[in-house]
Amino acid sequence: MIRAWTPPAMFALVGVLLAAASFARGDSGTGAVLLVLFLALAGANSPLVFPRSLTSAEAVRRSAADGRPVVYWRPGCQYCVRLRVRLGRRARRAHWVNIWRDPEAAAAVRAVNDGNETVPTVLLAGRPHTNPDPAWLRDRIDGLSPPRDPGGPAR
Numbered sequence: 001m002i003r004a005w006t007p008p009a010m011f012a013l014v015g016v017l018l019a020a021a022s023f024a025r026g027d028s029g030t031g032a033v034l035l036v037l038f039l040a041l042a043g044a045n046s047p048l049v050f051p052r053s054l055t056s057a058e059a060v061r062r063s064a065a066d067g068r069p070v071v072y073w074r075p076g077c078q079y080c081v082r083l084r085v086r087l088g089r090r091a092r093r094a095h096w097v098n099i100w101r102d103p104e105a106a107a108a109v110r111a112v113n114d115g116n117e118t119v120p121t122v123l124l125a126g127r128p129h130t131n132p133d134p135a136w137l138r139d140r141i142d143g144l145s146p147p148r149d150p151g152g153p154a155r
Contacts, residue, residue, distance in 0.1 A: 008075035011042035049150050050084055051096045056105035059095035063123065067144055069137065070095045070123040079131055080120045086134030090141045096102045096120075097146050 013040020022031030043049065050073060054062070059070045071094045072082035084091050098115060099106040109121045114129040122129045124140060 001077070004032075005046070005075070008042040008046040008089040011045060011098055012039050015039055015042070030119070044081055044114065045076055047069075047098065050098075053101055055095050055102050056097050056108055058107075059097045060123070062095050067125070068094055069140065070097060072097050072099050072105055072121040073124070074100050074117070075100060075120050077119050082135070083120050083132075083134050087138060087141070090138055093141050093144065 015035050019026050019031040019035035022028070022034060035072065056072075057068075062068070063070045068136075073084075073096060075098070087094070088117070097105045099109055099119060106117055108123075109117050109119060112121060113130055118130050120131060122137060124137075129137075
C-alpha cells in the first residue's frame, strides 16, 4: 500500500517545496500555480482516481458472469491514468485490479507480457490486450449490454 502512495506523495512534496521557494522569493503567483499543478498531478496519480480494486480472482469471476473487461493497473503508471481519464464514467463498467496489491494479478500480467509487468493490461472475453487504445476499449464497453436492475426484470 505504501508503494501506491509514493508517486502522489512525491508530486505533492515537490509542489510544496517549489511553491515555498517561489513564495520566499516574493513570487506568490508562480508559487500558487506550481502548488496547484503539482497537487493536481498528485491527485491524478493517486489510487483514489481509480475505481475500487478487486483481487484478480474476483475480477475474473465477475467478468465471466457479466462480460465486462478486467483492467490490470498500478499506481503511478501514466498509461493507466491516461486510460482511466479517457474512459471517463465508463471506467465504472470495468473491473480494476491493482497489481501491486495482488501478487496473483502481477503474475497474470507477467504471464501474458513476456515476464514484464506491463500495464494497463486488459482482459476481455478471456483475451489479453496490453496498453490498448482507450477509444477501442470505450467502444467495447459501450457494446456491452446495459446493467440490469437486480431488483426487477430487464426492460
